[in-house]
Amino acid sequence: MLRHYLVTYDISNDLRLRKVHGIVRDFGQPVQYSVFLARLSDPQKAELKRRLGHALHHEQDQVLLFDLGRVHGQHEIELPTHEVVGRPLNCDTHRVVVV
Numbered sequence: 093m094l095r096h097y098l099v100t101y102d103i104s105n106d107l108r109l110r111k112v113h114g115i116v117r118d119f120g121q122p123v124q125y126s127v128f129l130a131r132l133s134d135p136q137k138a139e140l141k142r143r144l145g146h147a148l149h150h151e152q153d154q155v156l157l158f159d160l161g162r163v164h165g166q167h168e169i170e171l172p173t174h175e176v177v178g179r180p181l182n183c184d185t186h187r188v189v190v191v
Contacts, residue, residue: 096160097137099128102179104152111147112155115140144177154179 099116103109113126119140120130132140137157144155155177 093162094131094133095137095162097130097132098158098160099130099140099155100158101126101155102153103148105149108147108149108153112144112153115143115147116155141175141177148178150178152179 097120099120101112101116103112116128116130119132119136120128122128130140141157148155157175157177159174
């Protein structure tokens with residue numbers, strides 16, 4: 093089953109930034125600089141996270157994967173969840189608003 097993900101990243105080094113951009117581009121479609129939409133199966137998501145894990149400095153860089161769920165209707169999605177690869181997200185994720 094494919095799920096929709098919003099993938100964003102904040103990378104502190106230009107060389108790693110280019111590498112992460114290439115990895116994420118392999119799995120999703122760019123919508124803004126450092127923001128991608130991806131349709132991933134569980135094995136594809138695991139491979140994306142594995143490749144990112146090898147490319148990041150885990151204390152300085154961050155990649156966020158927001159699970160937008162399956163589309164249930166024309167304008168409905170499941171409540172988003174997220175995962176982080178690298179530096180932790182420091183905010184209240186219970187108040188996430190997708191616009």
